[in-house]
Amino acid sequence: PMPPLRTTDYLEHMKAAARSLGWKPFHSPAAINSVPRHGRGSCxxxxxxxxxxxxxxxxxxxxxxxxxxxxxxxxxxxxxxxQVTRVVSDNHGRVTGVQYIRDDRDYFQPAKAVLLGSYTYENVRLLLLSKSKAFSNGLANNHGQVGRHYFGHWDAQAGVGVNALFPMDLNVWYGAILSQGVVIDEWADDSFDHAGLGFIGGASMTVNTERHPIAAAATETFGHAPMWGSKWKAWIHENAGRTVSAYLQANSFPYENTYLDLDSEVKDPLGDPVIRVTSGPKENERLAAIYAQDKMEEWFKAAGATAVKKANPGGPRLSTHTYGGTRMGDNPETNVADRWGFAHEAPNLGLLGGSVFGTSGARNPTLTIQALAWRAADHLIKSWKSIAG
Ligand SMILES: Cc1cc2nc3c(=O)[nH]c(=O)nc-3n(C[C@H](O)[C@H](O)[C@H](O)COP(=O)(O)OP(=O)(O)OC[C@H]3O[C@@H](n4cnc5c(N)ncnc54)[C@H](O)[C@@H]3O)c2cc1C
Ligand code: SF4
Known part of the structure; x- marks a missing residue:
């Protein structure tokens, strides 16, 4: 309903370069007001x-x-x-409420339905901690699926970024992070022919208008100067404003050997086990990332970059975009949540957040998370009698 956030000289320059390659750049969809809306101002x-x-x-x-x-x-x-410490269930497999701590006191909040939206790691941890007669391995875990199919998003933080050096100042010191950016989707998802490439999926590529001085000062020197001392200072003084990074996000997938469970040794201050993450680099995503990095290099060079440096794709462990653990799907043997986000085994327990995702696109997750939350809420209202009893 709103126009994109405003453009900049750098973004227009990168759009022209993308078009010269025959690509179709577009401005990032943003969850930021570009114009005043609903009583709130614009960016x-x-x-x-x-x-x-x-x-x-x-x-x-x-x-x-x-x-x-x-x-x-x-x-x-x-x-x-x-802080919720347990989701409580009865002998028939229905949840009856939550236990929580507030100001050092324990409480029980009864509920006809519970919607759990505590982010992927805590959603899984709370289910695994919430044992009962009906669920001796953790709530909604009689099929052993809670914690399975976990994965983190391969993105710039997982070593998929690309840095470039330009011969002119780019003036990208302030902006609205990646939201004020330009995206190329040609090398994401199924947008291109994968014949002979040896991987599925791909990555979206975003260039944006925000590079803070400290991040710029920490830039690499592209082999033109050492990383310390007076030569480094002189190089940074001259070039910090001429360096820029691109953000690449790869399609990411779950694997048999990537999962979440309760740590056998480390405990939180309440004495409960913390979540344990088992994850690591995967060849498919690595190949997709390398392929997209090469495309990003092509884009930067078409825009006049004099040097380009690509990160070594290392694969996510922890991530700000995490998925799986209470996967959504029709088959209760292999999925925790049904198609509406409610637990197959505990029908009045809704599961919200990235933990219900089965795979990730080459995109940020939160708009999909919000859409699924609305969908689960609509379903709860329409089916209140059958779900809440
Ligand atoms: C630095 C950063 C940048 C990001 N940028 C983007 C972006 O640009 N685009 C994008 O799409 N996504 C982005 N993300 C991811 C995005 O923040 C998450 O996808 C989103 O917040 C998930 O929403 P959620 O409601 O499932 O979980 P959260 O937003 O994590 O909400 C969970 C809530 O549950 C509470 N909680 C947890 N445990 C308990 C408990 N035991 N008892 C009571 N309350 C509890 C937490 O305090 C929190 O308020 C970013 C994340 C980070 C960290
Ligand atoms: S740049 Fe960020 S902090 Fe500033 S107005 Fe825009 S959204 Fe808000």
Missing amino acids: GYHGYCDRGGCHLRAKNSTCFSTIPEALKTKNLTIFDRA
């Missing part, structure tokens, strides 16, 4: 919201969007500073 393009909130309330967050609307209905009560 100020001053950056620094990558790992923090937006004090102009332009960046969408449930704190500004959904939660205030839900509070207005007077049907929502929020218990802040509350």
Whole structure:
């Protein structure tokens, strides 16, 4: 419903280069207001919201969007500073509520239905911790599927990034992170012919307008100067504003030997086991990443870059985009959640978040997570009697 965030000289330059290669660049879809909307202002393009909130309330967050609307209905009560420690179930396999701690006191909150949305790692941990007579291996885990099919997203943080050096200042110091960017999708998903390539999937490639001074000062020197001392300082002084990074996100998949379980040794402050992540590099994603990195190099060079450096794809372990562990699917033998996001084995338990994903596209996950949450909520309302009893 809103136009893209505003463009910049650098983005226009990269768009022209992409078009010269016959590609079709487009502006990133963004969950940031580009124009005033619903009583909230538009983006100020001053950056620094990558790992923090937006004090102009332009960046969408449930704190500004959904939660205030839900509070207005007077049907929502929020218990802040509350940590759920167990989801409780009865002998018939139905959940009856949650145990939680608030200000050092234990409480039980009864519920006709529980929607668990505590992010992939904690969704899985809470299910595995929540044992009962009906679920001796953890809630909704009688088929041993909780924690399976876990995977992290292969992206720039997993060593898929590409850096470039240009002969001119790019002026990309401030912006709205990757949202104020330009994307190439030609080498993602099934958008291209994979014959003879030896991998499935691919990667999206994004260039964007935000490179903070400290990140720029930590840039590599592309073999033109040492990484320390006065020669390094002189090179950074001259070139920091001429370096830029691209963000590549690969299609990522689950494997038999990537999974989550409870750690046998490490415990949290309450004495409960922390989640243990078993993961590592996979050949398919590595090949897809290398292929996309070569395309990114082509794009940078078409734009006039004088040097390009590609990261060594190492594969994700922990990730800010994590998937699986309570996978969604019709077969209860191999999936924890049904097609609506409710547990096959505990029908009044809804599972929200990336933990229900079976694979990941070459995209950020959160809009899909939100869409699935709306879908699960709609289903709960329509099927309230059969789900909640
Ligand atoms: C730095 C960073 C940048 C990112 N950038 C992007 C991006 O550009 N685009 C994108 O699509 N995604 C991005 N992501 C991923 C995105 O943040 C997640 O996909 C999204 O937040 C998942 O939503 P969620 O509601 O499932 O989980 P969360 O947003 O993690 O919400 C879970 C909530 O549950 C609470 N909780 C956890 N355990 C308990 C417990 N035991 N008891 C009570 N409460 C509990 C947590 O406090 C939290 O409030 C980024 C993530 C990070 C860290
Ligand atoms: S750049 Fe980020 S912090 Fe600044 S207004 Fe835009 S979304 Fe908000």
